[in-house]
Amino acid sequence: xxxxxxxxxxxxxxxxxxxxxxxxxxxxxxxxxxxxxxxxxxxxxxxxxxxxxxxxxxxxxxxxxxxxxxxxxxxxxxxxxxxxxxxxxxxxxxxxxxxxxxxxxxxxxxxxxxxxxxxxxxxxxxxxxxxxxxxxxxxxxxxxxxxxxxxxxxxxxxxxxxxxxxxxxxxxxxxxxxxxxxxxxxxxxxxxxxxxxxxxxxxxxxxxxxxxxxxxxxxxxxxxxxxxxxxxxxxxxxxxxxxxxxxxxxxxxxxxxxxxxxxxxxxxxxxxxxxxxxxxxxxxxxxxxxxxxxxxxxxxxxxxxxxxxxxxxxxxxxxxxxxxxxxxxxxxxxxxxxxxxxxxxxxxxxxxxxxxxxxxxxxxxxxxxxxxxxxxxxxxxxxxxxxxxxxxxxxxxxxxxxxxxxxxxxxxxxxxxxxxxxxxxxxxxxxxxxxxxxxxxxxxxxxxxxxxxxxxxxxxxxxxxxxxxxxxxxxxxxxxxxxxxxxxxxxxxxxxxxxxxxx
Numbered sequence: 001x002x003x004x005x006x007x008x009x010x011x012x013x014x015x016x017x018x019x020x021x022x023x024x025x026x027x028x029x030x031x032x033x034x035x036x037x038x039x040x041x042x043x044x045x046x047x048x049x050x051x052x053x054x055x056x057x058x059x060x061x062x063x064x065x066x067x068x069x070x071x072x073x074x075x076x077x078x079x080x081x082x083x084x085x086x087x088x089x090x091x092x093x094x095x096x097x098x099x100x101x102x103x104x105x106x107x108x109x110x111x112x113x114x115x116x117x118x119x120x121x122x123x124x125x126x127x128x129x130x131x132x133x134x135x136x137x138x139x140x141x142x143x144x145x146x147x148x149x150x151x152x153x154x155x156x157x158x159x160x161x162x163x164x165x166x167x168x169x170x171x172x173x174x175x176x177x178x179x180x181x182x183x184x185x186x187x188x189x190x191x192x193x194x195x196x197x198x199x200x201x202x203x204x205x206x207x208x209x210x211x212x213x214x215x216x217x218x219x220x221x222x223x224x225x226x227x228x229x230x231x232x233x234x235x236x237x238x239x240x241x242x243x244x245x246x247x248x249x250x251x252x253x254x255x256x257x258x259x260x261x262x263x264x265x266x267x268x269x270x271x272x273x274x275x276x277x278x279x280x281x282x283x284x285x286x287x288x289x290x291x292x293x294x295x296x297x298x299x300x301x302x303x304x305x306x307x308x309x310x311x312x313x314x315x316x317x318x319x320x321x322x323x324x325x326x327x328x329x330x331x332x333x334x335x336x337x338x339x340x341x342x343x344x345x346x347x348x349x350x351x352x353x354x355x356x357x358x359x360x361x362x363x364x365x366x367x368x369x370x371x372x373x374x375x376x377x378x379x380x381x382x383x384x385x386x387x388x389x390x391x392x393x394x395x396x397x398x399x400x401x402x403x404x405x406x407x408x409x410x411x412x413x414x415x416x417x418x419x420x421x422x423x424x425x426x427x428x429x430x431x432x433x434x435x436x437x438x439x440x441x442x443x444x445x446x447x448x449x450x451x452x453x454x455x456x457x458x459x460x461x462x463x464x465x466x467x468x469x470x471x472x473x474x475x476x477x478x479x480x481x482x483x484x485x486x487x488x489x490x491x492x493x494x495x496x497x498x499x500x501x502x503x
Contacts, residue, residue, distance in 0.1 A: 023194070025275075025277045025281075025320070025323070026190060026276070026277040026280065029277060029280055029281060029284065030183075030187065033052060033056065033183055034183070036048065036049065036052045036179070037049060037176045037179055037180070040052075046175055049175045049176070049179050050175070050247075051287060051288075051291060052179060053175075053178065053179055053182055053247050054247065054287055055283055055284045055287040055288075056179075056182045056183055056186045056283075057182060057240050057243045057244050057247060058240075058263075058264075058267060058283040058286065059186055059267075059279060059280040059283035059284065060185065060186050060189050060236065060237075060239060060240040060243070061079070061082075061083060061236075061237050061240035061241075061264055061283075062264055062267040062268050062271070062279035062280065062282060062283045063186075063189055063190060063193055063236065063276070063279045063280060064079070064082075064189075064193075064232075064233040064234070064235075064236035064237040064240065065079050065233065065237070065264050065265065065268050065279065066268055066273065066276070066278065066279040067193060067196070067197075067229055067232060067233045067236070068229060068230065068233050069265070069268055069273055070268070070273035070274045070275070070278070070279075071197055071202060071205050071206055071209070071229070072205050072208070072209060072226060072229045072230075073208070073209035074124070074131055074226065074229075074230070075131065075132050075265070076123075076131070076132070076135040076233075076261070077132050077133075077135050077136040077139065077258055077261050077262070077265070078119075078135035078136050078137070078138045078139025078140070078142075078258070078261055079135070079139070079233070079234075079237055079261045079264050079265075080255065080256050080257060080258065080259075080260030080261035080263075080264065081115065081138065081139040081142040081143070081256045081261075082112045082115065082116065082233075082234045082235075082237035082238045082240075082241060083237055083238075083240060083241035083244060083255045083256065083260060084143070084146060084241060084251065084253065084255035084256030084260075085108075085111050085112050085115050085142065085238055085241060085256070086108040086109070086111070086112050086237070086238030086239060086240065086241025086242040086244075086245070087108075087241040087242060087244055087245030087251035087255055088111075088146065088149075088152070088158065088241075088245075088251050088255075089104070089107045089108040089110075089111040089112070089242070090104040090105070090107065090108045090160070090164065090241075090242045090245045090246065090251075091152070091158045091159075091160050091245050091250075091251045092152060092158070093107050093108075094160050094161050094162070094164065095152070095158065095160075095161065099161060099162065099164055099165055100164065100165045100166075100168070101164050101165065101166050101167075104164050104242070105164070105239075105242060108238050108239070108241065108242035109235050109238055109239060109242075111238065112234050112235050112237065112238020112239075112241070113231055113234060113235040113238070115142070115234065116230055116231045116233070116234025116235065117227075117231050119135070119138040120226075120227050120230035120231060120234070121227060122134065123135050123138065123230070124223065124226040124227050124230055125223070136258055136261075139256060139257075139258055139261055140257075140258060142256045143253050143256040143257055143258075144253075146252075146253035146256055147253045153252070155252075156252070157250055157251060157252030157253070157254075158250070158252070159249065159250050160245060160246070160249040160250060160251070162249065163178070163246045163249060164246055172246060178246070178247070182243055182247075185239065185243065186280075189236055189239070190276065190277075190280070192236075193236070193276060194276045196232070197276065201225065201228070201229075204220050204225050205225055205226070205229055207220070208220070208222050208225060208226065241255065263286070266282075266286060266304075266308060267279060267282040267283040267285075267286045268282055269282070269308065269311075269312060269318060270282035270285055270286055270308060270311060270318055270319060271283065271285065271318050271319055271320055272317040272318025272319055272320030272321045272322075273317070273318070274317060275317070275320045275321075275324075277320060278317070278318055278319070278320035281318075281319055281320055282318060282319065285319060286304075289304055289307070290304075445497075450493075450494065450497070454490075457486055457490060461483070461486075
């Protein structure tokens with residue numbers, strides 16, 4: 001190795017040792033991202049740049065959520081709303097001809113900060129599951145408001161006219177320039193968040209998570225600090241939304257859906273909370289897992305879920321916690337870098353053996369408890385069987401005594417039914433004769449009634465004519481009415497007689 005290269009490596013080693021472990025890990029993540037545009041033609045062309053851009057944008061959003069989850073102890077299920085608001089603010093500005101960096105970016109940050117201030121003024125007054133539910137409600141409210149924006153695409157989304165102009169040029173149209181601009185903003189966001197956490201504000205925020213009553217006792221009010229952290233996290237996530245809108249040149253209400261907030265939480269948990277570089281590591285791992293698993297099956301989330309559960313259960317602090325634990329063990333053993341792969345294999349075998357032994361012990365305990373339960377239940381089952389056998393014998397002895405009365409009752413019921421049927425058959429001719437006789441009498445009565453009513457009608461008409469001749473001709477209308485009433489009465493009487501005959 002040449003002396004110049006050795007001097008460069010020594011200077012880099014001294015520079016890294018002067019920083020904290022979080023900063024060194026962040027630098028380790030940053031180095032391959034810086035080199036990605038150079039090696040992208042070898043790996044897959046511009047597609048790898050798109051994957052890297054998406055990972056960086058998701059890392060910024062996850063970093064903003066880490067400020068709430070890992071530092072402030074506030075799990076937000078509506079953080080995706082800030083992504084959508086930042087993207088919509090930039091897209092609306094661009095659709096009105098104001099798609100310049102000097103207008104669109106401040107508009108996105110201001111809109112996200114305003115929404116965070118308005119919703120956070122209510123949300124940070126709650127704790128625990130109540131905070132989760134109220135942020136979820138605000139996020140879904142923003143989602144449904146976006147779907148109702150008909151002038152800006154509504155549920156179909158809004159297409160950007162193009163990427164944001166920088167000094168009047170389309171510099172961000174170049175994927176390499178956009179990648180490095182996104183990476184620079186991610187580095188600035190990481191530095192700002194790490195300095196904020198290390199400041200007095202961050203220490204107070206961590207203290208509120210640990211013991212709120214103690215900090216209140218020494219004069220720190222929780223509400224302003226939590227609200228400020230919520231607004232800062234929302235503004236930073238709005239920056240990620242602005243970059244996401246530029247990346248896709250499109251924005252839709254799906255950016256605000258609670259599933260996007262769930263993806264951010266998964267990235268934070270996968271990387272590890274409590275460490276500033278953890279969300280970035282989790283975001284990169286989440287994007288890579290999505291790309292790999294989605295190539296295997298469309299139900300890739302069904303594989304990602306068990307992997308996340310495995311990381312949470314067997315690696316305290318997520319992937320970052322696992323890396324720190326492995327490095328601590330490596331330093332404790334004092335092994336060389338050449339021995340590290342073998343040590344990792346041994347460690348994996350050790351953890352697998354421990355997990356297998358724990359699972360075997362657990363199943364043995366379950367089997368033992370099951371055996372004890374079977375032994376306990378066996379006498380009860382045998383006793384119940386004996387009781388059932390005695391009851392069966394008693395039923396067999398009682399059955400002959402019960403069968404004879406039942407047979408006699410059945411025979412009597414059958415004889416009674418047959419006698420009733422014979423009686424009804426004997427009475428049927430009599431009923432038929434009585435019905436015929438009644439029908440003939442009703443016919444005669446109807447005929448006589450009709451003759452009588454016809455005679456009465458004739459007499460009534462003659463009387464009406466005489467009355468008509470006697471009275472003035474103006475009373476003709478009265479006679480007509482009387483005649484119509486008489487005819488109506490005759491029809492009704494005839495109908496009644498007809499119905500009676502039919503019966």
